[in-house]
Amino acid sequence: MNLQETIYKRKSHRSFYEQWVGEETLADIRAFFDRAKRLYPEIPLRMELVEREQVKCILPFVPPQCIAIYSEDSTEAWENIGFVFQQLDLYLQSIGLGSCWLGLGKLPDAESDFRMLLAFGHSKEALRSGKAEFKRKDLSEIADVEDARLEPARLAPSAINNQPWFFVHEEEKLHVYCSTRFLRARALGKMILIDMGICLSHLYVSYPETFTFWKEEAPEQKGLTYIGTIRI
Ligand SMILES: Cc1cc2nc3c(=O)[nH]c(=O)nc-3n(C[C@H](O)[C@H](O)[C@H](O)COP(=O)(O)O)c2cc1C
Structure with missing residues (x-):
C-alpha cells in the first residue's frame, strides 16, 4: 500500500505486541525521515528512538519503542513537526506497523528541544477498512x-x-x-x-x-x- 492509499485506511493504534521492531526496519524508518518533505526546510528537526522505560505516560498502551521528536519551539517548527511526522505515520502504517501520536507522553530526561512522541510498533489492531470508519x-x-x-x-x-x-x-x-x-x-x-x-x-x-x-x-x-x- 502506498502513502496516498494509507490516508484512507490509517488509524491511531492503541494496542501493541511486546515484540521490538527489527534493525532493518528501523533503518528504513530513519531513511524515510531523512527524505520526508519539510514544510519549513530551514528549521532543525531530528528524531531519536527511545524505549518505553524512558517515557512517562498515563496511557496504558505505550509500545516498547517510541520516536522522540526534537525541534525549535516556534509556530512554524510545530507545524513542521506535524507535516514531517504525519508522513512518517503514514509510512509506518503502509509497511504494516501501527502508530499513534502521543501528546500525553513525556520524556523526563530529554534535552530542552524535545517536543513530541510518536508511538509505533507491531500492532494488534487492523487498519480501517475504508472511509466510512472515520x-x-x-x-x-x-x-x-x-x-x-x-x-x-x-x-x-x-x-x-x-x-x-x-x-x-x-x-x-x-x-x-x-x-x-x-x-x-x-x-x-x-x-x-x-x-x-x-x-x-x-x-x-x-x-x-x-x-x-x-x-x-x-x-x-x-x-x-x-x-x-x-x-x-
Ligand atoms: C498531535 C496529536 C497528539 C495526540 N495525542 C494522543 C494521546 O496522547 N493519546 C491518544 O490516545 N491519542 C492521541 N492522539 C490521537 C488522536 O486522538 C487521533 O488521531 C484522533 O482521535 C483521530 O483518530 P484517528 O487517528 O484514529 O483517525 C493524538 C493525535 C495528534 C494528532
Whole structure:
C-alpha cells in the first residue's frame, strides 16, 4: 500500500505486541525521515528512538519503542513537526506497523528541544477498512466552497479529533486557517499547530507534484487564524 492509499485506511493504534521492531526496519524508518518533505526546510528537526522505560505516560498502551521528536519551539517548527511526522505515520502504517501520536507522553530526561512522541510498533489492531470508519466533519464544513480535492485533509487526524482547519478559496489558491478558539485553548498547547501540519501533509502526499506552501497577505476571517496559502 502506498502513502496516498494509507490516508484512507490509517488509524491511531492503541494496542501493541511486546515484540521490538527489527534493525532493518528501523533503518528504513530513519531513511524515510531523512527524505520526508519539510514544510519549513530551514528549521532543525531530528528524531531519536527511545524505549518505553524512558517515557512517562498515563496511557496504558505505550509500545516498547517510541520516536522522540526534537525541534525549535516556534509556530512554524510545530507545524513542521506535524507535516514531517504525519508522513512518517503514514509510512509506518503502509509497511504494516501501527502508530499513534502521543501528546500525553513525556520524556523526563530529554534535552530542552524535545517536543513530541510518536508511538509505533507491531500492532494488534487492523487498519480501517475504508472511509466510512472515520469520524470526521463533512467536506462542506472545512472550506468556504465544497471541494472534493480536500478529502485527504478532511480525513487527517488531530489531537482531540476537533479538526481545527478551514480552507478559503481564492482563484487557484487555497488560504489555510486554524480555529482561533482551539489555537488559544491552553490544554491543547501547541498540538493544534501539529494538527495543521498533519492536515497539510495529507495534501502534500496526495498532490506531491503540485503542492506548494507559502505565506502572503491573506484576507482576515472571523474566528480563524491564518496559517499559510497552498496550491494543490
Ligand atoms: C498531535 C496529536 C497528539 C495526540 N495525542 C494522543 C494521546 O496522547 N493519546 C491518544 O490516545 N491519542 C492521541 N492522539 C490521537 C488522536 O486522538 C487521533 O488521531 C484522533 O482521535 C483521530 O483518530 P484517528 O487517528 O484514529 O483517525 C493524538 C493525535 C495528534 C494528532
